[in-house]
Amino acid sequence: MVHKSSVPLHWRMQKSRYNLIGSKCVTCNTVFFPSRILCPKCRRKGKLESFQFSGKGEIISYTIIKVPPEGFEKNIPYAIAVIKLEEGTNIAGHVVGDIENIEIGKKVRAVFRKIYEDGKDGLIHYGLKWELEEGNE
Amino acid sequence: MTKRVAVIGIGMTKFDEHWEKSLRDLSTEAGILAIKDAGVDGSSINALFIGNMSAGRFIGQEHLAPLATDQAGLNPIPATRCEAACASGALAFRKAYHSILSGEHEIVVAAGAEKMTDLKGTDAIATLMGAGDQEWESSIGLTFTGLYALIARAHMHMFGTTREQLAMVSVNNHKNAVHNEKAQFPKEITVDDVIKSPVIADPLRLLDCSPITDGAAAVVLASERIARNIAKQPVWILGSGQASDTLALHDRKSLVEMAATKVASRKAYEQAHMKPEDINLAEVHDCFSINEIISIEDLGFCEKGKGGKFVEEGKITIKGEKPINTTGGLKAIGHPVGATGIRQIVDIVRQLRGECGPIQIKGADNGLALNIGGSGATSIVHILGTEPEPITS
Ligand SMILES: [Zn+2]
Numbered sequence: 001m002v003h004k005s006s007v008p009l010h011w012r013m014q015k016s017r018y019n020l021i022g023s024k025c026v027t028c029n030t031v032f033f034p035s036r037i038l039c040p041k042c043r044r045k046g047k048l049e050s051f052q053f054s055g056k057g058e059i060i061s062y063t064i065i066k067v068p069p070e071g072f073e074k075n076i077p078y079a080i081a082v083i084k085l086e087e088g089t090n091i092a093g094h095v096v097g098d099i100e101n102i103e104i105g106k107k108v109r110a111v112f113r114k115i116y117e118d119g120k121d122g123l124i125h126y127g128l129k130w131e132l133e134e135g136n137e
Numbered sequence: 138m139t140k141r142v143a144v145i146g147i148g149m150t151k152f153d154e155h156w157e158k159s160l161r162d163l164s165t166e167a168g169i170l171a172i173k174d175a176g177v178d179g180s181s182i183n184a185l186f187i188g189n190m191s192a193g194r195f196i197g198q199e200h201l202a203p204l205a206t207d208q209a210g211l212n213p214i215p216a217t218r219c220e221a222a223c224a225s226g227a228l229a230f231r232k233a234y235h236s237i238l239s240g241e242h243e244i245v246v247a248a249g250a251e252k253m254t255d256l257k258g259t260d261a262i263a264t265l266m267g268a269g270d271q272e273w274e275s276s277i278g279l280t281f282t283g284l285y286a287l288i289a290r291a292h293m294h295m296f297g298t299t300r301e302q303l304a305m306v307s308v309n310n311h312k313n314a315v316h317n318e319k320a321q322f323p324k325e326i327t328v329d330d331v332i333k334s335p336v337i338a339d340p341l342r343l344l345d346c347s348p349i350t351d352g353a354a355a356v357v358l359a360s361e362r363i364a365r366n367i368a369k370q371p372v373w374i375l376g377s378g379q380a381s382d383t384l385a386l387h388d389r390k391s392l393v394e395m396a397a398t399k400v401a402s403r404k405a406y407e408q409a410h411m412k413p414e415d416i417n418l419a420e421v422h423d424c425f426s427i428n429e430i431i432s433i434e435d436l437g438f439c440e441k442g443k444g445g446k447f448v449e450e451g452k453i454t455i456k457g458e459k460p461i462n463t464t465g466g467l468k469a470i471g472h473p474v475g476a477t478g479i480r481q482i483v484d485i486v487r488q489l490r491g492e493c494g495p496i497q498i499k500g501a502d503n504g505l506a507l508n509i510g511g512s513g514a515t516s517i518v519h520i521l522g523t524e525p526e527p528i529t530s
Contacts (some may be wrong), residue, residue, distance in 0.1 A: 034272070034273060060291065060392070061287045061288070061290045061291040061294070061392055062287065062290060063283050063286035063287050063290060063338045063339055063340075063341075064336070064338070064339040065278065065279075065280060065282075065283050065286075065337075065338045065339075066335070066336045066337060066338065066339070067262070067280070067282070067337045067338070068259065068262075068278055068280065069259055069260075069262040069263035069266060069275075069278060069280055070259040070260055070262075070263050071263070071278070072278035073259070075278065078278065080277065080278070080279050080283055080287070081287075082287055082291075082386070082387045082392060083387075089388075090387040090388065091273070091387055092273060092274055092277065092279055092287075092385070092386065092387040093277065094277060094278075104290070104291075104294050115276070115277060115278075127277070
């Protein structure tokens with residue numbers, strides 16, 4: 001059972017999940033994705049602003065999941081990677097495309113796809129996935 | 138006010154799939170054994186702390202601590218539940234220790250319990266993911282095996298750690314468990330068994346993973362005054378450290394080390410006036426084979442990146458220079474998440490009292506326990522010893 005989430009949660013997370021908007025601390029120049037309301041380095045001395053990520057990144061580790069939690073049974077096998085974003089922070093996400101040839105160091109870019117369905121009558125969750133770039137060698 | 142606290146009693150249930158026993162039965166059984174072993178009367182116990190990760194989701198039961206004192210006939214003493222995912226047990230132990238150091242209590246029970254097999258497998262996997270970042274890890278179908286697979290792949294890529302070295306961790310744990318009557322899987326396995334077992338989250342396979350288990354463990358802690366009066370073989374707490382890191386794995390600076398383990402162990406070593414090389418034996422948190430390798434490095438038993446080699450060279454075996462998980466580890470004893478941290482203390486005490494038979498580490502006078510929550514967001518280290526005086530090296 002993935003935590004059955006409500007409409008308000010998804011509405012709240014729209015900006016980050018659908019538009020790749022995180023935050024940047026203008027005091028120390030650190031970027032965050034997903035966004036935070038406090039810079040953990042500067043704390044109250046920090047000042048956070050919205051920050052648009054380009055959606056380009058590189059795989060720093062990955063796994064192919066064969067035994068899923070409830071709600072992801074139809075997706076297996078699926079690839080999840082830790083992606084280092086071009087602007088300098090990491091995120092975990094699904095990798096789509098030619099996952100047979102997934103490797104550390106390969107470039108990916110953000111795309112929007114279905115993540116899972118909350119049961120038969122529930123919400124269909126769309127979100128961020130990461131597609132392997134063409135011409136990755 | 139006491140400065141020294143000892144473990145004076147230990148007890149645990151068999152770790153297993155206990156279809157016929159409830160969580161309350163298990164925690165009561167472990168508590169009775171520990172109190173009997175301590176040789177104290179229930180009426181002399183001042184407080185109880187119980188580690189439990191997720192009874193609310195595993196069996197729908199919250200408010201576990203007064204349930205435990207109720208079932209054990211210990212009411213009306215204060216009862217507190219501690220939660221730090223898979224490190225809940227060590228957290229209960231640490232809080233029990235602090236409550237005696239504070240001067241308020243003299244005899245305290247620290248327990249840990251988890252009932253995991255009432256849920257079907259995919260639900261149990263999702264419940265365990267409650268220890269990860271719900272919004273950015275669990276919600277995309279990343280499992281705990283998946284998180285540790287990401288760590289394993291990065292470690293293999295960066296340091297050349299091999300698939301076989303990971304397997305050797307599980308092989309050593311199973312070998313040690315053969316002599317442990319409380320273990321869920323007391324049987325030997327081979328490297329080949331591990332690397333041919335089904336893939337769960339590549340590169341980790343079934344036999345890299347600790348199982349889903351029911352079980353409980355309990356210990357009785359006492360002030361120095363009580364311990365010296367009544368315990369035949371008190372085992373002293375020499376150091377206790379705890380540290381935190383980001384909840385989400387991807388937010389860490391490094392995927393191949395656990396900063397919280399480094400900080401927590403440094404604190405425990407300082408308090409005990411010890412160095413990593415002084416440790417005689419260790420219980421480390423092998424929820425997945427890679428975590429034993431990373432922990433060996435972060436505890437300072439070898440250099441970063443050399444953990445796989447350390448295992449391959451046999452240094453972690455019963456006869457090796459740093460025996461690790463001498464009773465079978467999470468892999469072979471089983472991992473009822475909230476109970477594991479207390480079970481580690483039970484097994485170190487058994488070793489230091491000389492009760493371990495064929496797996497006894499001869500001459501061991503200290504041991505270290507590392508209990509980790511989630512993918513490393515909580516790390517708790519305890520050092521125990523047969524002598525209360527700090528050993529200076
Ligand atoms: Zn800042």
